[in-house]
Amino acid sequence: MTAKTHSHEPAQSRRPHADHGPEELCATGTELYAQALREGRLPARAFEQAPCLTDFGLLRPTLDDLDWLEPVAPAVALHRMLRSSEDRIADERRRAQRMAETFEPLMQVSGRYDAAPTTPLITLHNRKERIGRILDEVMADATEILAIQPHGSYIPDRGKYHDAALRRDQAVLDRGGRIRALYQHTLRHAPRVAARYEQLHGDVEARTLDEVTERLIVIDRTAAFIPANADRSHALEIRHPALVSYFATTFDRLWHLATPMYPDAVRQPARDGVTARQRAIAALLVEGHTDAVIADRLGMNVRTARVHIAKLAATLGSESRAQLGYLIGRSGILDREH
Numbered sequence: 001m002t003a004k005t006h007s008h009e010p011a012q013s014r015r016p017h018a019d020h021g022p023e024e025l026c027a028t029g030t031e032l033y034a035q036a037l038r039e040g041r042l043p044a045r046a047f048e049q050a051p052c053l054t055d056f057g058l059l060r061p062t063l064d065d066l067d068w069l070e071p072v073a074p075a076v077a078l079h080r081m082l083r084s085s086e087d088r089i090a091d092e093r094r095r096a097q098r099m100a101e102t103f104e105p106l107m108q109v110s111g112r113y114d115a116a117p118t119t120p121l122i123t124l125h126n127r128k129e130r131i132g133r134i135l136d137e138v139m140a141d142a143t144e145i146l147a148i149q150p151h152g153s154y155i156p157d158r159g160k161y162h163d164a165a166l167r168r169d170q171a172v173l174d175r176g177g178r179i180r181a182l183y184q185h186t187l188r189h190a191p192r193v194a195a196r197y198e199q200l201h202g203d204v205e206a207r208t209l210d211e212v213t214e215r216l217i218v219i220d221r222t223a224a225f226i227p228a229n230a231d232r233s234h235a236l237e238i239r240h241p242a243l244v245s246y247f248a249t250t251f252d253r254l255w256h257l258a259t260p261m262y263p264d265a266v267r268q269p270a271r272d273g274v275t276a277r278q279r280a281i282a283a284l285l286v287e288g289h290t291d292a293v294i295a296d297r298l299g300m301n302v303r304t305a306r307v308h309i310a311k312l313a314a315t316l317g318s319e320s321r322a323q324l325g326y327l328i329g330r331s332g333i334l335d336r337e338h
Contacts, residue, residue: 026052033058036071044069056081121240124228131225131235132164138223138237139168143177146218146251150184150299166199173202181206182254184299185277188261197262207258210280211297213250221248274333278312281305282328285312 020026025033029050036042036059044067046053053059058077059069125131139145169179179200185208187193197206215232217225224247228234238244274282277298284294295305309324316331318324328334 020052025056026050029053029058033071036069037074041068041070043067119239121238123237123239124234125237126234128233134235134237135217135225136164136168138219139172141175142172142219143175144220145169145172145177145179146216146221146248147179147181148212148214148216148251148254149181150212150215166196169204170200170202173200173204177203179204180251180255182212182251182258183208183261184212185210185259185280186299194262204262205260206262207255208261209254209258210277212254216247216251218244218248218251221245224248273315274312274331278308278315279333281308282312283334285309286325286328286334 018026029052032042032046032050033053036046036053041062042059044061046059046069054069056077057080058072060072062068062070125134172179179202181204183193183206188208193206197204215227219225221244222239222241224238224244225235226238226247228236238247280298281294284297289297291302291305291309294309295302298305312328313319313324316324316327318327
């Protein structure tokens with residue numbers, strides 16, 4: 001027998017060996033296996049450092065000296081382990097088939113537990129391109145669209161978003177559908193609003209209010225979309241029936257309060273020399289809002305809001321902001337029956 005020397009001793013120090021599978025060979029095992037391939041064999045006590053090598057069939061005792069282990073060719077070892085893996089997969093498939101056969105008669109007893117929705121009730125979408133694609137999919141067969149569009153957000157300048165929205169809306173109208181949209185009064189005379197509706201053909205209406213909610217799109221009263229962040233780069237798709245019904249009801253009530261803009265515009269009447277726009281500003285003034293807040297809520301810039309406030313003050317004969325609030329209350333211009 002050949003005398004044992006220290007020249008073939010593995011360099012690794014002894015440490016506990018953690019269990020693992022063949023697909024994640026440990027560092028110690030990998031190094032010892034590579035050493036065995038280079039040198040042709042390893043001392044049998046290498047098993048103590050990496051028992052995985054013999055467990056996975058990567059090392060085996062030599063026939064002429066049981067004190068040594070010789071490596072199995074990597075291709076042979078890999079083929080053997082892959083066959084073992086395939087056998088396990090086949091066993092799992094047979095097990096899954098037996099489970100399906102067991103539950104099939106139980107699933108036929110009652111279907112009410114199998115009616116879980118396949119579509120999430122609330123889904124977050126990001127990026128305008130993706131939101132546009134989702135709208136395309138949801139509106140593919142739609143016949144009713146309800147939309148609230150503050151600050152003209154639904155009327156983008158000419159470009160891919162404008163053209164895509166126009167195509168979606170016209171497809172709804174071509175199917176005999178109906179579109180209703182709510183805007184702020186500031187957009188009644190905006191050229192791009194009129195231009196958009198002149199391009200659509202079908203049952204489409206638009207109305208305006210002094211103030212509207214944040215952007216809302218309700219499709220067939222089964223799905224609703226609202227912004228998920230300030231710049232509208234994220235959107236929530238809502239399919240919860242109670243929430244969608246709430247949004248649709250809110251729209252219907254605002255719609256009945258709104259003034260027709262398209263196809264037949266209705267002029268808002270002045271009362272005692274005070275225009276409808278100035279009445280809206282007056283209502284916010286008596287609530288104590290600043291010029292900036294009033295401008296934001298009514299969809300105008302601060303400079304325009306201040307011009308209207310100055311005209312309102314001149315009409316009512318006010319000489320100060322505090323006096324203006326008093327005169328607004330006394331004038332009765334905010335009374336519904338006035």
